[in-house]
Amino acid sequence: MHVTQAILTRRSHKVFDGTPLPDTDLQHLLELAIWAPNHKFTEPWRFTVVPKRAFGQLWQAVQDAADTDKARSKLGKLQEILAGAGAAIAVRQVRSPDNAERDLEDYAACAIASQHIQLGAWERGWASYWTTSPGFVGGKLAAFWQTAADERLVGVIFLGKAALEMPAVRRHAAASVAVWL
Ligand SMILES: Cc1cc2nc3c(=O)[nH]c(=O)nc-3n(C[C@H](O)[C@H](O)[C@H](O)COP(=O)(O)O)c2cc1C
Numbered sequence: 001m002h003v004t005q006a007i008l009t010r011r012s013h014k015v016f017d018g019t020p021l022p023d024t025d026l027q028h029l030l031e032l033a034i035w036a037p038n039h040k041f042t043e044p045w046r047f048t049v050v051p052k053r054a055f056g057q058l059w060q061a062v063q064d065a066a067d068t069d070k071a072r073s074k075l076g077k078l079q080e081i082l083a084g085a086g087a088a089i090a091v092r093q094v095r096s097p098d099n100a101e102r103d104l105e106d107y108a109a110c111a112i113a114s115q116h117i118q119l120g121a122w123e124r125g126w127a128s129y130w131t132t133s134p135g136f137v138g139g140k141l142a143a144f145w146q147t148a149a150d151e152r153l154v155g156v157i158f159l160g161k162a163a164l165e166m167p168a169v170r171r172h173a174a175a176s177v178a179v180w181l
Helices: 003-009 022-033 052-065 069-073 074-083 101-124 139-145
Strands: 046-050 087-094 128-129 151-160
Touching: 003 069, 003 101, 022 046, 022 087, 046 052, 046 101, 052 074, 052 087, 052 139, 069 074, 069 139, 087 101, 087 139, 101 128
Parallel strands: none
Antiparallel strands: 046 087, 087 151, 128 151
């Protein structure tokens, strides 16, 4: 699959068929992630890989973190996602609290690393979606994701074999959001 095709056909998927991702594919995705551009070679990314076989721990942590009625009411939905997904990768950023510019650039680099994971997965036939949902990434889950005190959780990417076709979400035409000189 060429990069253009990967970009144009990747969609966010949340409904997966339960197939686990092999460790070799997860390793490959990390290898792609670390080739993201990053200013001054800060390589600000850290990853927490949760293969399907460790989802029991994730589900336990998600339940433990849901300590309000509102959070508990959403557990069913989260459980469905976990039942279908084949792995998860959390992308964490090492922060630079004394350097706002570097901190912003490093967040951008981590976002690009995340997209490398999504596109590389798609190339191998794995769908994905990136979540910042509090039920999966809220502060109470920091210990589970091993987010250190000097880090932030940029997002969690769930991966799996798509069980549904996802329509493209409409984009405004490129011409309408660009100025040319
Ligand atoms: C920073 C970021 C956070 C996101 N958080 C969520 C999320 O919490 N839940 C979700 O369903 N999708 C999330 N998404 C995925 C977007 O909703 C999705 O990319 C968007 O709907 C466009 O659809 P597409 O990815 O199929 O093109 C997130 C995407 C980004 C870049």
